[in-house]
Amino acid sequence: MARRCAAGVVLGLAAASAGAVELTMWVMPVTTNAQHDIPDLLAPWLAQHPDVHVRVTVLDWESGWNKITAAAASRRGPDLLELGTTWMPAIAAMGGLEPLTPAQLAQVDNGAPYYPELWKTTQVFGRNGVYGLPWYADVRAAFYRTDVFRQAGVDPAQAFSSWDAFHAALRKINGQSVAGKRVAALAYAGKNDWNVVHNLAPWIWNAGGDMLSADARRSALSTPQALRAIDFYSSLAVEGLVPSNALEKDSDILEGAWVGGDYGVIFSGPWLMRRIFESPPGSVVRSNFDVAPYPAGPHGHATFFGGSNLAIFKGSRHKAEAWELVKYLGGKAPQVQLALVSSMMPARIDAANDPAWTSRHPAYAKLTAIAADGRAYPPIPAWGPLETVYTKHLGQLAELTAGIGDKYGAPAMKALIADTVTEADKVLEEAN
Amino acid sequence: MSDLGLTISTASGERPRRRRKVDAFPYLLLAPAALMMIIVNLVPIVQGFRMSLLKLNQYTLSQFMDAPFIGLRNYRGVLFDPTNPVHSGMLGALRNTALYSLLVTVCAVAIGLGVALLLNRDFPGKALARTLLMLPWVVPTYVVGTLWGFMWQRDEGIINHVLVDVLHLMDHKPFWLIGSNTFFAIVIPTVWRAWPVLMLIFLAALQAVPEELYEAARLDGANAWQRFRNITLPSLMPVIVIQVMFQIIDNIYSYNIVAMMFGKGAGYPGEWGDLLMPLLTRQSFSYWRFGEGAAVSFVMMAVMLVFVALWMRTFRRSMTSEA
Secondary structure, three states, X not given: OHHHXXXXXXXXXXXXXXXXXXXXXXXXXXXXXXXXXXXXXXXXXXXXXXXXXXXXXXXXXXXHHHHHHHHHHHOOOOOEEEEEOOOHHHHXXXXXXXXXXXXXXXHOXXXXXXXXXXXXXXXXXXXXXXXXXXXXEEEOEEEEEHHHHHHHOOOXXXXXXXXXXXXXXXXXXXXXXXXXXXXXXXXXXXXXXXOHHHHHHHHHHHOOOOOEOOOOOOEOOOOHHHHHHXXXXXHHHHOOOOOHHHHHOOHHHHHHHHHOOOEEEEEEOOHHHHHHHHOOOOOOHHHOXXXXXXXXXXXXXXXXXXXXXXXXXXXXXXXXXXXXXXXXXXXXXXXXXHHHHXXXXXXXXXXXXOHHHHOOOHHHHHHHHHHOOEEOXXXXXXXXXXXXXXXXXXOOHHHHHOOOOOOOOHHHHHHHHHHHHHHHXXXXXXXX | OOOOOEEEEOOOOOOOOOEEEXXXXXXXXXXXXXXXXXXXXXXXXXXXXXXXOEOOEOOOHHHHHHOOEOOOHHHHHHXXXXXXXXXXXXXXXXXXXXXXXXXHHHHHHHHHXXXXXXXXXXXOOHXXXXXXXXXXXXXXHHHHHHHHHHHOOOOOOHHHHHHHHHOOOOOOOOOOOOOOOHHHHHHHHHHHHHHHHHXXXXXXXXXXXXXXXXXXXXHOXXXXXXXXXHHHHHHHHHHHHHHHHHHHHHHHOOOXXXXXXXXXXXXXXXXXXXXXXXXXHHHHHHOOEHHHHHHHHHHHHHHHHHHXXXXXXXXXXXXXXXX
């Protein structure tokens, strides 16, 4: 509670006046200084709505989920809130969110300004209703060292053109020594990381597989396409292209190590740009990096698309004002403004193509281009528990590939995936 | 005798009434504590038991205590249904928890007792040594998990550096956070944090043993081992029995160190690192299976109550100084 109070910021009129409305808004720490940046973001809207106050509470990703579900269950919560794209269907299915009316949808052109994959996450799979607006996007791409590629004689355009080309490129860059530092080819984390599923999903999609069956009732991880992708992804560690000590680390540590020059390639999101530019001006990586799409598989080069949406809480007593604020934050200018301070990508297509975003560095424009192939998980209410099942089991690939004993092989991997599918299907069964 | 004494009848029928005076004053003193215990313990326990009989999950959470009543189905599912997600991995976690509790308890008690015996003599800097040895216990378990998580890193961690580069005890750096060594990666920090407080408790108990007993034993020609076995150990037995029981309970309910060391993903440390409490948290809360989670909690509570009852019964005599 003390933490909440400490994180709360009241914006608007200093003193309550007759008829004044106070909106409560829950957000995640989308910027490194959300306490300061969110008020800045709201300032133009508040200037146009002098009779409205906004009390902003910055939650954290660890405890936010429990707090939001408790609010949804008790019907006591904020007026509007930020929800991760994979959280939204669960909270909507609990009846915690107010669906948008046809009139409200018409005001946002029925979602046309937003990336369609992100717009999909404002709904619940198989049901009617839209529960909010996309706010910002997390899009994944390959961040690579141009100097290492150059030294190894690898053409980046070729390296990401297919899995075979990517594999060959990694073999060439692995062990290159740049500025006295030996560079490992690729970094990805093992079991102790929240990105396990997001890291694997693009490989599965690009192999022609999927995370779920078409009707979203069963896990699709045991299809030949998905198995092929998991095998290819794992084999990079088995072969030593991903150093085995990376498998005991998390994404945050690995991203820091990549910025420090330890790895040639890492798959990450737009926040890595901020980290790169926060490194010392003379750092090797800062002036020698670029961004590329996921290596094209047999079925394309899709990437993971996530992020956050804004929604109106069902129990809100000020739904009209809350909608006005959601609509404002879903607009182009606020989305660009948020992207500039947060390093997360705008969820609107026009904002993601705005020069204020794309001209900061060529890599930003490339992220926008890569987002066109972004793909989100099916917005099912059971995604939360399902992702835990997937993360739990797929994280164990590290146990197989770290080179302890002689465990790795097709039978071990198939057994692991079979266990995953059994548990995942049981979770999905309850949802249907 | 207090003026608040009450008279109650203990006989019935035609037999002559025997009256016994009961002093109510102690009960009045205990009443606030008892009331608080009922509010903070008994009410949640009863509510938790009720939850364990409900189909309380993601889809019924908004109904909370009005969720569908399903009797003992949750208990059957988590205990006997191999396809139940909460049951998945439970046998492995049970095995790990049993081994972990046993190993941590034995090591922590042995080290605590050994160091207490060493400190139970006068030497320069004794107070400073005792204070410094208490430092691991001062570190919160969450911090212990985080710190040791870094220390166990294969290439950058200090443990492999000491074992391989400094002491040359191994010819290669092993993984501690991947594979079966995960078990030791959680046991060792737990022991590291647990033994100092045991040392302090044993030291206090040792200082209460009358010196005359040792003097008499020396006069009778008893050597150090005989004095330890016949005087020290029996004198400490009440404390040891209680501390072992507390250690076992603490370790069976252990959560923080595993959560901090492996909690950034699904919170699953792998086949050899999963304990019952992290499993319960992950597979009931993260899976949103609250009814089944409550059922597992009740099974654990019942097992623990039986264990404590058996322990108290077995060592009842040892817990009294007259034994």
